[in-house]
Amino acid sequence: MKQSDEPFLLHWPDSRRRYTYNGSAAIHAALLDRQLERGACVLLPAYCCGAELGPFEQLACEFRFYDIGTDFSISHDEIERILNAQPDIRVMLLTHYLGFAQPEVEAIAALCQARGVTLIEDCAHALFTEQAGRAVGQAGDYAIFSMRKSLPLTEGGALLSKHPLRSESRQPANGLSLLAWVSRLAWSFQQGARASRRVGIRSVARYLSIAGWSIPAVLVKLMRRTGIVPAERWLTPDVEGAAAVPVYGYGISTFSQRLLKTADGKDIRQRRRANHAHWLRLVDQMDGLRPVHRVLPEGACPLYFLVSVANPGEWVKRLAADDIEAFNWWQHLSSRIDWAEFPVARQYKQSLLALPLHQQLDEVDIIRMANSLSARKQ
CATH class of the missing domain: 1.10.287 (Helix Hairpins)
Structure with a gap:
């Protein structure tokens, strides 16, 4: 395997990298390294799964939110407007959703730098995503990853920093139970x-x-x-909110680190893109299912195949009967957010069904799932 085919974070300098238990723990590590003061004002996307809020809640941060475009993009002009109106914002979180790079990330990073705002790129979905031939996660001050979302790992997150991490931030986290x-x-x-x-x-x-x-x-x-065994040692990598605090100090297992080193990013990206194309061809023949992404930008490594449907939760139950693990994507509505102010985020939380397309699947698997989807639609 060529070095360039491995996850690029493997070649990030040790002094600027820390492995963590999951993505939320990586955000927490970034805030500690940043030495963010309690009660600081932060800017987060309204369209989020909820786990991202935990590290900021632990620091009693003052939350500000922004909406996304219908294509999941984050607008430089909108961020500039918010930062002009809220000059006390200290940290911004920018998400590369579902393996698609944010097209204006470089411009937003420059804007944040000019305003003294720390930019954290959330690359939890984008381990193998590239933009203009360059791996995502290199524009902001920090980038966080959740490798277990793209690879069959039992756990695993990572924090990358543009500058050397403080010595306490580089210390190995506690071992996994x-x-x-x-x-x-x-x-x-x-x-x-x-x-x-x-x-x-x-x-x-x-x-x-x-x-x-x-x-x-x-x-x-x-x-x-x-x-x-103490209860907190049993927390899984997908815990959220206050319950996730105990895992912030835990790291990645040696087993997961070894598997990470065997990953071929180029091959995984090609397989996922091919499976996305298979899904698109089959779903286009079905009524009532609207694909969200019809075109994959060059370098995108899709996490799931998304369709917009009525009552996605019911679809999840129907497909589970055929051992198909679909998701009502990010359906949780946080009480911290006034959803009337973020119509796109609210709409997506209530209408998206995420279908598997990972690299262990092939065209035969996609056809089987599509047949089940069509049959359950009746």
Whole structure:
């Protein structure tokens, strides 16, 4: 594998990189390195999953929000207007949504630098995304990643900094609980077996694999309930809000670091783009499903195939009956946000269905899922 095909963060200087348990922990590490004072004013996207708010809530920050365009873009002019009206803003979070690079990130970074605003690029969805032949995450003061969203890792996030991190920020985080890791690993193998399309003898092996991995999964759950291991050590990488605080000090396992080094970014990007094209061709033949992204910009590495539907939560339940893990994407409406002020973000939270297109799938898998989607639509 060529060095350029590996995740670019592997070649970031150690003095400017820290591995974390998940993406939220990476945001927390950025705020600590920035030495952001309690109660500081911050600017965040209204369209977010909610986990991003946790590190800022821990510092009792004063929140300001901005909306996105219907193409998920963040407008330089809109950010300039907000910063002019709110000169006390100290930190801005910019998200590269679903593997699509923000087209005006360089201009927004220059604007933030001129105003003394620290820019954190949220690249949680964009580990393998490029823009103009350059990996995203290099325009702002910091960039955070959540590698487990793009790769089959049990956990893993990263913080990259434009400048050397303070010594305390570079210190290795605490190790991951072995039992929690085994629990997550068992779940991952079970999910992989469920997604298999094996038939005959191989189908039997599939069910045996699911059953076999159920044994350690059940055992560790029983151990958890006995209280042998502190509850906070069991928090999964997708915990949000106040519940996520205990994981901020934990790091990435050696197992996940090794898997990260084997990733071929170019191949993964090509496979995901091909699967997006397969989905688009098939969904175009169905009524009532509107693809959100019809064109992939060069360098984009899509996280999911998004369609706009009525009642996406019901679609998730229907597809689950066929072992298809779809998502009502980011449906949570935070009470911190006045949603009447952010119509695009609110609309997307209520209408988007995310369908799998990851690199372990191929055209046959997409056809099977599309057939299920069409049948469940009836």
